[in-house]
């Protein structure tokens with residue numbers, strides 16, 4: 001695509017955008033009465049207008065039925081997780097019994113590590129990317145301690161090479177091979193939250209399995225952003241949150257994937273609760289846990305229906321748009337953002353916004369991250385005052401002491417004009 005930094009160019013792409021109608025199905029925050037240019041759907045997705053109605057239905061049924069809403073509601077609460085499986089399965093490339101909407105991300109990650117991090121004296125190491133989201137680092141660190149190992153020894157972090165900001169797949173695969181006798185589990189991000197790098201899920205999983213390790217992914221920044229194929233890639237387990245690209249509201253219900261080869265194996269260790277019990281006997285309140293088949297057997301508590309109602313509203317939009325169609329638009333949209341940032345840098349000899357997200361579209365989703373030089377915070381503040389909502393990560397030794405600006409044009413509701421307006425705001429700097 002030959003991009004051009006002009007309003008008419010952006011508007012012509014918008015006019016041809018088959019997904020353009022979805023923009024009007026979201027609420028955009030306003031500042032001084034004007035809708036912002038929202039480029040932080042990677043952090044908190046916007047509110048689908050339909051969500052209120054989905055939640056209202058649950059209020060109505062609660063009001064009318066009380067406890068009987070478990071069975072008499074329009075969407076019976078007892079079976080609530082069934083309503084999300086099909087759409088979720090498409091988003092993460094799974095069979096519908098391999099996924100379930102439940103719990104919340106970090107808590108789910110702990111539950112999955114209970115099942116898939118079972119260290120032994122010989123095989124006790126767990127591998128992850130350096131600069132993983134802190135919650136994941138804390139989860140892994142405390143899991144390792146819980147099992148009586150020392151995190152400094154048991155956690156293998158894969159770091160970028162000197163002077164680089166993203167990982168090379170060859171380095172990841174090499175590290176897996178080098179640790180093949182001690183590796184219990186690999187737990188990588190799908191897309192790294194800071195760099196925006198999309199990892200090679202298939203290659204990492206294959207290498208992990210050659211090393212006889214379990215392989216799982218935290219898809220917080222991948223679910224709803226890039227199509228993934230968890231089942232076909234033979235991934236053992238995965239989890240994600242739904243308030244980022246999946247627009248299901250802060251603290252909303254999370255989701256998990258467990259490959260069917262494990263999901264139907266009742267001897268896989270798990271921390272159980274009544275909602276994971278066999279559905280036909282769940283309310284008999286009998287002694288002795290009998291897991292449901294599939295990922296649903298990992299459910300612990302009864303479904304948070306209000307959160308899950310919002311989630312459903314958003315998933316319906318994904319169903320209608322199609323994750324592959326979203327990806328097509330996303331590549332163009334992020335390519336356009338990359339183009340305008342490069343133009344800005346070319347005019348600005350300081351390379352003020354050095355892109356650290358991989359150039360190769362196969363190695364990224366919609367987010368671009370920029371290492372900001374000395375005046376990065378100033379650029380960020382000025383963008384904010386022009387109504388461009390992006391995100392600033394404070395300077396961190398992991399980025400050579402620089403701050404990072406992240407922008408994520410989301411294909412479901414961002415437009416090419418949004419990207420042009422960002423260029424315009426930068427042009428005034």
Ligand SMILES: *Cc1c(COP(=O)(O)O)cnc(C)c1O
Pocket residue numbers: 104105106107133135136189193218220221241
């Ligand atoms: C956003 C995010 C989290 C947040 O965890 P919660 O339990 O939902 O608060 C955790 N891990 C990753 C990789 C994230 O991107």
